[in-house]
Amino acid sequence: MTSLFALVDCNNFYASCERVFNPKLEGQPIVVLSNNDGCIIARSNEAKALGIPMGEPAFKAKDVIEQHGVHVFSSNYTLYGDMSARVMQTLAQFTPNLEVYSIDEAFLDLGNFYGRDLNQYAQEMRETVRAWTGIPVSVGVAPTKTLAKLANRLSKKSKKAAGVLVLTDERHIEEALRRTEVGDVWGIGRRYAQKLAGFGIHTALDLRNAPDTFIKKHMTVVGLRTVRELRGEPCQDLELEAPNKQNICTSRSFGRPITGLSELQEATANYASRCAAKLRRQKSCTGAITVFLQTNQFRDEPQYFNSKTIALPTATNSTLELLHYANLALLALYREGYRYKKSGVIVSELRPQNQVQASLLDTIDRDKHQRLMQALDKLNSSWGRDKVTCASQGTTRPWQLKCEKKSPCYTTKFKELLRVGVR
């Protein structure tokens, strides 16, 4: 019994999503911006060819965008999330076991498919996803997740591969490792790549051939796992069910600098409320809440970075309670005279909601809170996020993000129409 994984990755996912509903964009350069229209986080091949780097602040790329008529979009996570679900549903037809690894990637267990023509099977996956969703994908197949990632990368680079690369033959694997820079291996970031270069390790093949003791010493057991996977020894299984989060964070940069306490209170209340909703969705309660505040580090003006954590007397996922403690934390943190750029709320020490230890001094009617939250979640899930909120979350939202170039929510629009109809 030998292991076999496919990694399927959507090509330039956000840019491809925009293109599906706007075919005129075929062959045109596209970029998609991060929240707040700050950085470029996705590029079509044509935009890549223009030399626009990933993560570039949008204002820096302004010239090249104008000069070449690059189409620019604010990110539309509702659309991308929905398209992602369609791709994953399609892929699920091809394996009994599928791990949704990120919004645009999935690992497939192909352990039972060794007898088949793997190239043809992978091609079939690719064509089916394209036909059913409009999204182009690349497929890498190999005996470990790390090698499947590597195969996927090469499948995109090689014209001959045409979006599919199967690495099962030892000679092909070695050649692939030779052609891959060590920093392009899954699990090797910039820092390790630099460090390894100092030891003469430049390619994935060099890394695979390094001794275990050396790897463990310089890269801990995590690095050792990566190296073993490069040798074809599976160290990472498929994760079929996403484990519950251990921390949940909601944070945003503001559309413009914020100075006043009341606006910060409003923003913080919204982040706390999102955290509470995320907690309830995974049926967890939090034992601690942290609020943080930051000024704009890119500007030459007084800087203030600080955070405040409050341990909760009884773990909770009630929006009302979290709003209260988030506000206390903010009041402890806030200093006048700064131009704030970003704030956020983190909930940690999460535990299952059915394992909460009640405090003897508890004065809150938890059943009542729970029923209220259930009603709130139900309303917001059928009528759209934030249709029902707490007063402290405000209504004008002057702190909110910029997203000036957002495409319509093509795939979820019907819900909007329904809403109008019912009114």
Place this chain on the structure above:
DNA sequence: TCTGGGGTCCTAGGACCC
């Protein structure tokens, strides 16, 4: 003017206990 928003895991070292 304008610079993203989430997460995970591991290790080292200090505090504390017996």
Place this chain on the structure above:
DNA sequence: TCTGGGGTCCTAGGACCC
């Protein structure tokens, strides 16, 4: 001469991912 030692918990920091 000998200058404890092992276990556990917590935190900060460093690395990585998309």
